[in-house]
Amino acid sequence: MRGPGQPVTDAPAEQSGPSEQASRVQHRPRDWNLDGGERQASRTAALAPWLALGAALAAATLVFWLFDSLPFQDLPAHAGFIALRHRFHHSPFDQRFFVLAPHLGPYSLFRTLGEALVPLVGPVGAVRAIASLPVVAIPLALLWARRRLHADNAPTAAYYGLSLSFGFMTLLGFASYLCAVAALVVTLTVWLELLWAVDTADRRALWLEAAVACLTPLLFVAHGHAFAIFLALAGISAVATGRRWARILRLRALGPALALAGWVAWSQRASVIPPGSAPPPNPPLEPHFQGLYDKLSLLVTPTLLTRTGADVVVGLVLWAILLAAVIATSRATAGEASSTAPFAHVRALVACMAGLFAAFLGMPHTIGWFGFVDGRLVLVLLLLAVMTVRKNVLRPPLAGLYARVAPAAAWTMTAIAIGASWLFQREARGWRQVLAHVPAESRLLNLPLEPDSRIFTAHPFVHYDKFALAERPIVVSDVWFHQGSALYPTPENPALRLPPSYSESDLRFIDWPAYRMDDWDYVLIRTRPESLEPPVPASVKLAAHEGGWWLFQTH
Numbered sequence: 001m002r003g004p005g006q007p008v009t010d011a012p013a014e015q016s017g018p019s020e021q022a023s024r025v026q027h028r029p030r031d032w033n034l035d036g037g038e039r040q041a042s043r044t045a046a047l048a049p050w051l052a053l054g055a056a057l058a059a060a061t062l063v064f065w066l067f068d069s070l071p072f073q074d075l076p077a078h079a080g081f082i083a084l085r086h087r088f089h090h091s092p093f094d095q096r097f098f099v100l101a102p103h104l105g106p107y108s109l110f111r112t113l114g115e116a117l118v119p120l121v122g123p124v125g126a127v128r129a130i131a132s133l134p135v136v137a138i139p140l141a142l143l144w145a146r147r148r149l150h151a152d153n154a155p156t157a158a159y160y161g162l163s164l165s166f167g168f169m170t171l172l173g174f175a176s177y178l179c180a181v182a183a184l185v186v187t188l189t190v191w192l193e194l195l196w197a198v199d200t201a202d203r204r205a206l207w208l209e210a211a212v213a214c215l216t217p218l219l220f221v222a223h224g225h226a227f228a229i230f231l232a233l234a235g236i237s238a239v240a241t242g243r244r245w246a247r248i249l250r251l252r253a254l255g256p257a258l259a260l261a262g263w264v265a266w267s268q269r270a271s272v273i274p275p276g277s278a279p280p281p282n283p284p285l286e287p288h289f290q291g292l293y294d295k296l297s298l299l300v301t302p303t304l305l306t307r308t309g310a311d312v313v314v315g316l317v318l319w320a321i322l323l324a325a326v327i328a329t330s331r332a333t334a335g336e337a338s339s340t341a342p343f344a345h346v347r348a349l350v351a352c353m354a355g356l357f358a359a360f361l362g363m364p365h366t367i368g369w370f371g372f373v374d375g376r377l378v379l380v381l382l383l384l385a386v387m388t389v390r391k392n393v394l395r396p397p398l399a400g401l402y403a404r405v406a407p408a409a410a411w412t413m414t415a416i417a418i419g420a421s422w423l424f425q426r427e428a429r430g431w432r433q434v435l436a437h438v439p440a441e442s443r444l445l446n447l448p449l450e451p452d453s454r455i456f457t458a459h460p461f462v463h464y465d466k467f468a469l470a471e472r473p474i475v476v477s478d479v480w481f482h483q484g485s486a487l488y489p490t491p492e493n494p495a496l497r498l499p500p501s502y503s504e505s506d507l508r509f510i511d512w513p514a515y516r517m518d519d520w521d522y523v524l525i526r527t528r529p530e531s532l533e534p535p536v537p538a539s540v541k542l543a544a545h546e547g548g549w550w551l552f553q554t555h
Helices: 018-032 036-064 075-090 092-097 108-150 156-164 168-172 175-199 205-222 224-240 244-267 292-303 310-334 341-362 376-388 396-428 431-435 466-471
Strands: 098-100 443-448 487-489 522-526 541-546 549-553
Touching: 036 108, 036 156, 036 396, 075 092, 075 098, 075 108, 075 466, 075 487, 092 098, 108 156, 108 175, 108 205, 108 341, 108 376, 108 466, 156 292, 156 310, 156 376, 156 396, 168 175, 168 292, 175 205, 175 224, 175 244, 175 341, 175 376, 205 224, 205 244, 224 244, 224 341, 224 376, 292 310, 292 341, 292 376, 310 341, 310 376, 310 396, 341 376, 431 466, 431 541, 431 549
Parallel strands: 443 522
Antiparallel strands: 098 487, 522 549, 541 549
């Protein structure tokens, strides 16, 4: 009978097979006779891999703290909205233009973290801290998952997780989703342990079921999309192998989370708006599909950061190594008895990967305001691959590559992120000096003609106006009016009168007659630093200019 702290698996530890374990036991008396220096050297050798991993994680988090200008698209917006919510009840100006209506649901965990961190490090420091969390949480979640599922105590999986923590979604500023992905890995691991306990009639099944029932509501309030992915993976893994009807019965553990999700969906349906709010100008929830080429190009996004191509090469290497390792694992496991834990875990995870890839091919790219719908699945696919691999069945060439590529990829991605962020500072210069000219209680129209960077992909400059919102009460032109931000517009909010063509991330040109300039006190325009002054109406006067930032006063 297993003890409560032991992994639910019949597999031997992947770091050492039975013969190596027996050898270790035989030599233990001789180890006891080592002198102090030899014992210290042995301890140092055992700690060295973990110290190296700790150094890599520490270096990776510095990406979010070393530099003044952030290249992560949505983080400035999150900082501004965190600040607005924090001061709302003491700011009559904000109350004039916004309604604050927080409710339990997806993004609640993100808002709670932001509110808890504001008094300690301010709104910008809060988003830096939250963005740092996935860089640590995803590697540690993978490390824990592999220890539970495969008795693998090596740090290799954490390096893979660190490599995949720097990708296009990191650059988009999807910190809430990435934190939820780490929670998804943990919850799925406990779910797989539950399924194996059901197959073997292990008495720990009841406790594992209770753990799943507690974890899944937390996953829901972390991010709704990650929760939906878990529901799909739970269903696929339940029918993939083992005692299927008994496994399906344990889907009852998802009952509390599904009940919470149903209640939230009903109470916060689109037809319901908070008292005092005008209907927000969100686009209808219509799906938009990309072509096949654009769809397949998303496969490189788990490591896509810059326009150099170096990070894409890292991603392709990771795809090749992990796919080869998963295929080798599947082949080796197919010859084993179906009553073993390795067989059950591998078969369930491979089925999950197949189902997730099919969903990726069929899902739209955007649904209304919610973007990158299909691209979010690619990262989860690679994390599932890391969870699937059994190192003790890999042949020496592949086993060596699997172990050596992980730390090399992690350090490479960290170096790329730090180096590109350093170069980005020159490209972003001037925003702080220009935004300092925007006084409190003013209305700022943001028109980023050139929101893109020459160094990073995505649109790093679309939300830089929110840095002013993070420091003082102002009205900005682009606010996410929905449950996630908990912010809604009052009828006085000038954002309600923006033209339908307004889009911060894809402006292309400014149709000046379409804007009601009396609604705004200032206009912020972003161009490339070497560009000439953009043409503006005669009634608009230049107030400040530095680098690629142009601030105009309307009256």
